[in-house]
Amino acid sequence: MKMEDLERQLQTAFYWFHSHPELSYKEYATTEKIREILVEAGVEILPYNLDTGLVAIVRGEKDGAVQALRCDIDALPIDEGTDLDYKSKTSGVMHACGHDMHITAGIGCAILLNENKADLKGSVKIIFQPAEETSLGALKILETDVMNDVERVWGFHADPTNAAGTIAIREGYVTAAVDRFVITVKGIGCHGAHPDDGIDSIPVSAAIIQALQSIVSRNVNAFHPSLISVTKVSAGTTWNVIPDKAVMEGTVRTMERDDRILYEKRLREIATLTAKAYGAEADIEWIAGPPATLNDKAMAEYCEKEAVKMNLPVAVEESSLGGDDFAFYEEKIPGCYVKIGTGIGHPIHHPEFEVKPEMLFPAAKFLANLIMNC
Secondary structure: OOOHHHHHHHHHHHHHHHHHOOOOOOOOHHHHHHHHHHHHHEEEEEOOOOOOOEEEEEOOEEEEEEEEEEEEOOOOOOOOOOOOOOOOOOOOOOOOHHHHHHHHHHHHHHHHHOOOOOOOOOEEEEEEEOHHOOOHHHHHHHOOOOOOOEEEEEEEEEEEEOOOOOOEEEEEEEOOEEEEEEEEEEOOOOOOOOHHOEEEEEHHHHHHHHHHHHHHHOOOOOOEEEEEEEEEEEEEEOOOOEOEEEEEEEEEOOOOOOHHHOOOOOOOHHHHHHHHOOOOOOEEEEEEEEOEEOHHHHHHHHHHHHHHHHOOOOOOOOEEOOOOOOOHHHHHEEEEEEEEHHHHHHOOOOOOOOOOOHHHHHHHHHHHHHHOOO
C-alpha cells in the first residue's frame, strides 16, 4: 500500500472511531470495526474468545523475540464539547482520552509491520485492549495466555501537552499506582433536634477526611509524589434527621511500592480510630488497582534514539499521578510507555480534547519502526 493511501485510510478510520465511542466493556462495534480493517489488510487475528477487544499478530520471517504493543479502545462518559465534523454521535460518550488515536495508530502499525514482515525479526502481538478506563481492563487480556511468550511490551498514550508528533519518553516511573477506597461510617440516627440521642455520622466523616491529609504531610517522604483525595461523600436523606451512616469514596496515588503499603495501613488506622473516638464505627474497603508504570531503562533509551533517527521532536515525559493498567503487563515483563504529542490543547478527559489527525500516520510509522528495529 502506498504511504499516502495508508495515511488517508487511517484518518478515515480515526473519524469513525471518534464519532462512534463506546464505554468500557461495551466496545462491540469498535472491536468489529478494528477486525474489519485488519482482515481487509491481511493481518492475522488470533482466535481468543474475548467479549470485546482483540489481539492481532504479525509473524516475522526472521528469528527474533516476541513483542507486544498495547492499544486501549474504550471511551469516557463525557458529553463532547467540540465542533468537529466527526464529533461523537453518542450522547454522553466521548473519546476524551485519545483511545481513538491509540486504536488508529495501532492499526497503522499492524499494517506497516505486516507489509514488512520479510524483514521483521520475531513476532508482534498488537493488543486492542478493552476497559482501560476501569483501570482493570488489562486483566481481561492477562486471563488468557496472550502474554506468556512475550518478552517486552510497548505502550503509548495521546499527549496534548506537546506538539503533534513529539515523542515524550523517560526511564523510571511515569504513572502512579491507582487504588480506590470506600469508608462507611456507622453511627446512630436520631432527630435533628436531639443529636444527643444518637451518634452523628457526618462530623465523624468530616474528622476522618481532615485527618487523612496528614498521611501526605506527615507520614510520606516529602520527595515521593503521592496524594489522597476524597472525591465522593454521601449521607442523609432529609433536613431534620441525623443519619446513622455516611459513605466516603476516594483514591490514593503513589509511585513507590512502600508508600502504597503505608497509605493503606494509615488510612485504615485513621478511619477506624477516629470513628471510635466519636463513638462510631468505620468499615474500610480498599480496592487495589494497577501498580505504577515503570519504564525499562534500556527500552526507554532505545526509544529515544529511534525517535531521533526518525527526526521526530523529542521531549522528557512528565511523571503523572494519573494511572494506566498497562502497568499490569509490566509486572510480568519489561515494558516502556511513551507519550505521543497530539497537538497542544485541552487536557485529556476534557470535553473539548482534540487530536490533530495529521499526527496519526507519523505515530503509526514511529511505532512500527520502533518494533522493527528492536
